[in-house]
């Protein structure tokens with residue numbers, strides 16, 4: 001090893017503002033700036049306004065609320081300013097000063113609604129597609145009537161998992177290496193199939209999967225400024241999972257943004273610097289990152305069947321087209337490259353191409369807010385246009401709200417990378433079934 | 436494992452990736468950079484040797500012969516010509532101009548402060564300066580704090596195109612996005628045309644379109660009936676951003692991985708070779724293995740070198756020795772815009788004739804590590820590094836890519 005160099009940075013989020021040269025590179029790259037007059041851009045609301053922010057006084061800048069939190073500014077800044085993180089902290093201050101917002105409270109608690117809504121799935125799925133209901137929700141709460149809501153699966157991933165564990169004979173001696181699966185709340189309530197596929201892919205590669213108790217990552221709370229509660233969720237996860245990380249048991253998840261919350265946001269946005277937080281951050285993997293890591297060690301099973309042997313429905317969607325891949329902002333923030341793309345490149349006959357769009361626009365709960373809906377649609381417009389120009393009917397993306405948004409706006413079906421990997425492995429999961 | 440891993444996404448890094456694609460279309464190429472790279476703060480033209488009087492490539496060969504330790508000499512006699520030909524081919528594909536058919540002669544272009552520059556290769560926007568004629572008209576926008584046409588020359592006019600409520604807050608990029616819209620162009624042309632007053636050409640700040648640059652220049656010329664050209668603005672530079680955006684798509688479409696954000700912090704060695712590099716990623720360091728690595732992180736401005744107030748200068752990833760003066764008094768010339776530049780701009784690492792960076796003992800640090808661009812030291816008596824800025828980046832990028840892809 002060549003000796004490590006300390007990079008000459010002040011590492012704490014608020015102080016990184018001091019590295020700003022005012023070059024406006026972040027302003028040029030911010031996807032929200034070109035589509036609205038309400039947002040002066042990352043340099044202005046970030047490092048510049050930071051000079052006027054007193055930790056004990058409310059935030060002086062209201063327009064920071066229009067920052068979507070996509071994090072592109074932080075990535076493009078050549079000088080190490082954590083612009084998005086500064087903005088997110090400022091937004092929390094602003095939310096605190098403004099007081100309670102029922103809408104943001106509702107959006108922030110998606111974890112609860114996912115679970116509480118499960119028994120009422122048919123009714124809720126109907127209601128969320130019932131225009132007058134959505135109109136009412138927009139008028140009274142400010143939740144956009146145009147935004148695509150997921151559908152409740154009617155059962156949770158965890159309940160599927162419990163049943164499956166009970167049914168299966170546990171071998172007395174199980175020498176397989178263990179991984180923890182972190183499902184996040186969207187997989188739990190809306191897209192259990194992704195969890196089912198992920199578990200089977202890991203098992204196919206020789207792992208014993210366990211699913212210990214865990215909490216929502218807290219990201220929706222964090223991005224809606226409810227830091228205190230977000231920290232409570234964070235603590236639940238760090239105390240439930242840090243020990244696995246310390247014992248060298250990888251924690252693997254399928255929701256790119258949840259994983260990023262555990263990897264980085266807890267420390268750099270929520271300001272948790274304890275050992276548990278660090279241990280978990282170091283021990284959690286996005287599933288593609290984990291599988292690609294296996295491949296680099298020569299340990300990934302590569303018995304992939306070609307696209308021509310995929311299930312007919314998927315094969316038809318792919319057709320002769322390239323498959324556009326959108327690397328969501330939250331995934332770029334991992335700094336791990338594009339492991340999903342690397343993996344998908346291993347599948348014979350599949351041609352996946354990364355789109356050059358920075359952001360799809362939805363940014364978690366941002367595009368669900370009535371006043372920001374148009375922005376969310378306009379930010380993603382170049383991506384949607386490109387998918388349509390390519391003529392692709394299938395696209396790939398690692399994070400859930402981005403998938404729903406891109407699907408709604410481009411008309412393509414948008415899948416998680418594990419859905420294609422599973423088809424290549426010949427693994428299936430019944431969409432609707434508990435078993 | 437990648438065939439080629441490039442650290443840095445400025446002129447040298449991105450062109451090394453594009454050249455590598457041409458040299459070996461199936462190669463697995465990855466670019467990793469902290470931040471977006473220097474393209475967006477450069478004027479977007481190519482300076483090969485601004486003081487060259489005759490044919491530029493011949494003058495560069497002459498320079499290389501006189502300064503055997505100049506990056507042009509290290510890159511070898513053929514590298515620059517091959518590099519600019521390839522770059523021109525890509526420039527045509529991405530519809531930005533950059534024609535470069537040798538023999539090459541320097542062009543005269545205007546700056547926003549009314550001086551002249553003489554780069555050799557131009558994107559569309561600057562090309563019209565050659566037909567500026569006797570009486571160019573300098574156009575600016577009312578209320579915009581980033582550009583004052585009266586500093587560029589006379590006669591000048593200020594027009595007031597429809598740009599919303601806060602003209603002072605706009606960046607060059609915001610204007611460029613407006614120019615992408617045909618109705619906006621039409622309105623600008625209408626206002627300028629009314630005040631042409633016999634002008635032989637019209638100069639705008641370099642904001643003539645972001646995504647639809649060629650079309651913007653063409654349509655303004657058609658409407659105004661005289662040549663139209665751009666003057667470089669304050670950063671962020673729109674011509675740089677156009678090139679960055681188009682190159683990004685060009686590279687992604689061809690399977691190059693482009694990772695902007697987290698910095699490479701160290702190399703991982705395996706005997707005499709680098710096994711790969713480590714990135715300071717979220718949560719834990721990420722290792723990227725590669726058969727060859729090109730270091731293209733730039734000098735003190737690009738972020739490849741660091742300095743402190745004691746006069747120490749160091750390279751940030753491999754701790755390569757840096758050729759520099761430790762007396763800070765000697766770093767800068769007395770005049771800011773001195774023609775010979777400043778000594779500090781010449782600081783850099785040393786490399787052998789294969790562009791392999793030299794470690795303290797004077798031997799290559801690793802067999803598969805190459806350097807390109809402005810991280811390479813420039814000899815003290817040679818022309819100012821600004822005169823050769825893009826040429827050095829492209830020539831060394833080409834040579835480094837060639838060597839990196841053919842090493843055993």
Ligand code: SF4
Nearest residue numbers: 020021023024026077
């Ligand atoms: S935050 Fe970074 S990119 Fe933005 S203006 Fe400051 S230095 Fe430039």
Ligand code: SF4
Nearest residue numbers: 030067068070071073
């Ligand atoms: S996080 Fe995204 S929306 Fe917010 S300022 Fe940065 S680039 Fe703009």
Ligand code: SF4
Nearest residue numbers: 184185186216217258
């Ligand atoms: S990011 Fe993941 S865990 Fe967090 S709220 Fe969203 S789905 Fe749930």
